[in-house]
Amino acid sequence: MIDLKELKEKRTIIGKNIKHRNMNIDLDEIIRLQHQRSELLQETEHLRKQRNENAAMMKSKLDADRRVLLIAEGKALKEAIAVKEAALNEIEITYLSMAKSIPNYTHPEVPVGKLDADNLQIKTWGNPTAFDFIPKDHVELGQSLDLIDFDTATRVSGAKFYYLKNEAVLLELALERYALDILRSHGFTLTITPDIAKEEILEGIGFNPRGEESNIYTIEGTGTCLVGTAEITLGGYHAGSILDKEQLPIKMAGLSHCFRREAGSAGQFSKGLYRVHQFSKVEMFVYCLPGQSDIIHKELLEIEEEIFQGLEIPYRVVDTCTGDLGAPAYRKFDIEAWMPGRGDQGEYGEVTSTSNCTDYQARSLNIRYREDDGKSQFVHLLNGTAVAVSRAIVAILENFQQQDGSVRMPKKLVPYLGFDRIIR
RNA sequence: GGAGAGAUGUCCGAGUGGUCGAAGGAGACGGACUCGAAAUCCGUUGUACUGUUUUUACGGUACCGAGGGUUCGAAUCCCUCUCCCUCCGCCA
Numbered sequence A: 001m002i003d004l005k006e007l008k009e010k011r012t013i014i015g016k017n018i019k020h021r022n023m024n025i026d027l028d029e030i031i032r033l034q035h036q037r038s039e040l041l042q043e044t045e046h047l048r049k050q051r052n053e054n055a056a057m058m059k060s061k062l063d064a065d066r067r068v069l070l071i072a073e074g075k076a077l078k079e080a081i082a083v084k085e086a087a088l089n090e091i092e093i094t095y096l097s098m099a100k101s102i103p104n105y106t107h108p109e110v111p112v113g114k115l116d117a118d119n120l121q122i123k124t125w126g127n128p129t130a131f132d133f134i135p136k137d138h139v140e141l142g143q144s145l146d147l148i149d150f151d152t153a154t155r156v157s158g159a160k161f162y163y164l165k166n167e168a169v170l171l172e173l174a175l176e177r178y179a180l181d182i183l184r185s186h187g188f189t190l191t192i193t194p195d196i197a198k199e200e201i202l203e204g205i206g207f208n209p210r211g212e213e214s215n216i217y218t219i220e221g222t223g224t225c226l227v228g229t230a231e232i233t234l235g236g237y238h239a240g241s242i243l244d245k246e247q248l249p250i251k252m253a254g255l256s257h258c259f260r261r262e263a264g265s266a267g268q269f270s271k272g273l274y275r276v277h278q279f280s281k282v283e284m285f286v287y288c289l290p291g292q293s294d295i296i297h298k299e300l301l302e303i304e305e306e307i308f309q310g311l312e313i314p315y316r317v318v319d320t321c322t323g324d325l326g327a328p329a330y331r332k333f334d335i336e337a338w339m340p341g342r343g344d345q346g347e348y349g350e351v352t353s354t355s356n357c358t359d360y361q362a363r364s365l366n367i368r369y370r371e372d373d374g375k376s377q378f379v380h381l382l383n384g385t386a387v388a389v390s391r392a393i394v395a396i397l398e399n400f401q402q403q404d405g406s407v408r409m410p411k412k413l414v415p416y417l418g419f420d421r422i423i424r
Numbered sequence B: 001g002g003a004g005a006g007a008u009g010u011c012c013g014a015g016u017g018g019u020c021g022a023a024g025g026a027g028a029c030g031g032a033c034u035c036g037a038a039a040u041c042c043g044u045u046g047u048a049c050u051g052u053u054u055u056u057a058c059g060g061u062a063c064c065g066a067g068g069g070u071u072c073g074a075a076u077c078c079c080u081c082u083c084c085c086u087c088c089g090c091c092a
Helices: A011-020 A027-057 A064-099 A138-144 A150-156 A167-185 A199-205 A230-236 A290-310 A360-365 A389-399 A411-417
Strands: A120-125 A189-192 A196-198 A224-226 A250-259 A278-288 A315-319 A331-339 A347-356 A368-370 A376-378 A380-388
Touching (some): A120 A290, A167 A189, A167 A278, A167 A290, A196 A230, A199 A230, A230 A278, A230 A380, A278 A389, A290 A331, A290 A347, A290 A380, A347 A389, A360 A380
Antiparallel strands (some): A120 A315, A196 A224, A250 A278, A278 A380, A315 A331, A331 A347, A347 A380, A368 A376
């Protein structure tokens, strides 16, 4: 959530930002509700003041008549307060739910655009893999090498689930360990997080657990959800606390399963492992001072690049355009790996994403630090993918396949794997 | 899962329905004493929201695990929930 105190003074900027992000939010209505809320709040507080004064007068001994009079007055006040409070409550609910939909401010360098096609490519590394044979996609490779079983998973669990088998199991574990080792060398505290989180944490991070378009599985009757990313549980880690300024930045890495409903996303770009209901991911998460977040955001991108360069996978980096930013993100960089089996001739496909969410999530989660003058301030929160295992597997299988149908393994993974090629 | 005990400020801890934002300690900060320090003494020491004010400041409301309720008035009484502790049972 943005700072609602700034709603009026920054109205023009906020309105422009909403337009750039291709969103439709009735700012005027929100401001009207804010005003109405403020009036009701003042009226309510005034009545409470009267109630407190009335009660205070009855502390001393009174004659019976006066006492009866004061009690009657108190009763009337009580009812008036109840009425006001009910009205205030109602306004507050609509006001807040609308205000929460206002997106974060946007970094001035972010390209303005509506769709992912408007994202700005800012870097490429390596060249798209060239083959002197016709390359297979990872679905074919997964089948021919007996590494991935979609059909059985569909029968057992439903569409977009999969069994990893044989070397693919070890590849998943190797990727996780490889990423965790790199993060540890960068000073991250390693964690394996819960795969379930409370709805209030989800909402604080900026996910909407409800509704048709929600990407979240909720667990009926518990107020909890399956997490779509460890960003949720890592952000929830310090929810509601005031952190020591000296301990910032706090850098955490979390390994978790990620569950996504992916309702209504079909088509060729969602075939195979690329878009699935469950996958494993190592996520980076940072709590820092407001002045540090831009630099740390770049550092997270560099770590992501280190990981993919170590895997020898060609990629490009994009600066995500305004229309493609999530509401909490102030700026977002994606790494798109070259995937030879994607599209007709191969295409880049997203494998990581790192966002600077500034104080947007911290405000909802109420995560602060204390300034030197004793005032508390919201921290800045950042997140980034170290490795989304399923997509990394897509990139490895497709880029390193050989003419004989085998797949070589990236050198950096060999110590973790114990083999350097998958062959049948 | 069953039985019992509990949750109060940074921490410990008191609190009879009105005099309680909350005793008393400890800690921290400021000051006195000291060459300096320790000890001692004096003082200050929560948060959020909100109103007036240029800031300073002053005022109001709320907050004693969370949410409801009773009452003119709740830290205090009642209900629900969460968490923690002890004992029993079960279990990877």
